[in-house]
Amino acid sequence: MNNFTYYQPQSVAQALPLLENRWGRVELLAGGTDLLDRLKEYVSTPERIVSLTAIEGPFREISAIPQAGQPPKVTIGAGVRLVDIAESKLLAPYPALTTAAAQIAGPQIRNMGTLGGSLCQRNRCWYFRDTHIQCLLKGGRKCYAHEGENQFHAIFTQGHPCVIVHPSTLAPPLIALGATAQIVSPRGNRELPLEKMFQAPSKPDQREHTLAPDEILLSVTVAPNLPPGTRLANASYEVKQKVTSDWPLVQAAVAFAIEPGSQRARNVRIVLGHVAPTPLLSPEAAQELEGKVVTEATAATAAAAAIQGARPLSQNGYKVPMLKAAVKRAILLAAGFKPDWE
Template sequence: MKNFTYHQPTTIAATLPLLDAEWGKTELLAGGTDLLDRQKDYVSQPEKVVSLTGIGGGFREMSSVSPPGVFPPIITIGAGVRLVDIAESKLLAQYPALVQAAGQIAGPQIRNMGTLGGSLCQRNRCWYFRDEHVNCLLKGGRKCFAQEGENQFHAIFTQGHPCVIVHPSTLAPVLIAFGASAEIAGPKGTRTTPVEKLYHAPVKETQREHTLAPNEVLVSVKFSGGGPQFAKFCNASYEVKQKETSDWPLVQAVVAFHFEKDSKIAKGVRVVLGHVAPTPLVSEAAAKSLEGKEVTEANAGLAGEAAVEGARPLSQNRYKVQLLKVAVKRAALLAAGVKPYWEG
């Protein structure tokens, strides 16, 4: 690992002046489960590491407020909250998609160290990017080696993308399906942006998978299932994995909608796909297919079919198209409270 200077400020205000206006020289450290791996592999070689571990207060807390008439409660989660605390939180009882996604990340060791902010800002897992000897597009090279190489775990929505990574965070698609917003601190103060806008498809070394500036810090995220009064907020995340533990999914689908009082008709449907494109992908087609309908097996299946419209898989990952159809169907059924009959 290359030598670096280490800073441990105790407030966000004291953190900001330590950051650079360009990517590369300085890195923020949260739980370190992604950054330290990259440093040990010489994929990231910062001169300065600014630890967020000394920052307390709301940065490390989760809170819930229920203004009159609002249900489920509005939740705020500090970026420094650990994944295990999200996976085991009682505050999130109405938000099973987030609990499920956090509980499926890696294994207990990573969930004990890793944080919400680290999950949302982690770098991609493309094996070409993670190999110190390969100079891919995201490391200043001129070529994406996955386009014609070993691409079985890469994007299937590839159109217009010179780099075909998949976005790595499984919490990002959930938060996008919830319509969450992110609070970000930077040199000009604090700004709020939809989590959906936090992501873009990077194509060069001077970009990250997220749209934060190098001198900004993600402080917290906030969301509410807020539908009409007395509506039930239904949500689920379904991942297809090669291994039960310690692995990223091959595909992920998050489905969220409301059932109005005494109704079984899905309203305000949101479908967000993970691990199939360089960003979390909002599927308008799948949402439209389910909107205003009863969530039967047949209708959930149609939403799955709609979700794969426009997929352009690479040479080795056509199998993901079928996995994605099934993931959307099962996420929709789980959200509607259907017993997972596929588990036998």
């Protein structure tokens, strides 16, 4: 890798002036599990690296505030490691998130990688990661995955010049749970629904997220607002080629409220992961489940709706039925069904 000047600010305020208003010359470093690979492959060649590892306080903590009649409001600092999310007792009401964190890569990566890194990492397309290939995201004229080796690429491809899949496994459960992102820049603080923090990039000055180059993700907050008297159901289900240390081929994360008595599902949110350039909310699938009692049949109907818009590439049609199964299983798991498929 190229050499660089290394900065280790002690606070977010100290870090902000080190950033620039354009991408390329500065990279943020947290766990390093994405950045070091990019540096070694010369996919990223920054002159400065700003390490966030010395920043203490809320940036590195999980905190919970009880809410009357609701699951707790939990704020997770962007610097919190994946292992600590997976094992957090404060996050126990959110198994969609903790089980997803526990399944990311292997233990060493979970000991190093952070929430912020999971959400802000670059995509894993092998054309993007190949130093010698000038794809769209590196200023080239074409996306090589469209006609090339695309078995791990997007199946929701409509209107996307670049057909990466978004690499975060934490984004789908967080979006399903209605999480918000807290972001800081020299212009002040802002907060936005997490699903608005992602975009489908198609050129070098765009990343997979919508943060400006001089912004830092501070934390993500989960604060469900359920209809009175209901209880929260949530789960994440993913399919991988290997049991562990692998990227999901497809992922489905679901969250909904269950009415007492009638057992009907309300406020359904279903998010698809690793199938599109962004984590993908599926209002079609949610609509099918809204107001219904979760059964094998209603879960299957919602799953069928989730794949309606899929337009797979030449080599990844297999992902479509796989995604359908993942959505159905995530819904059943959330509703408390015992898995009978493994």
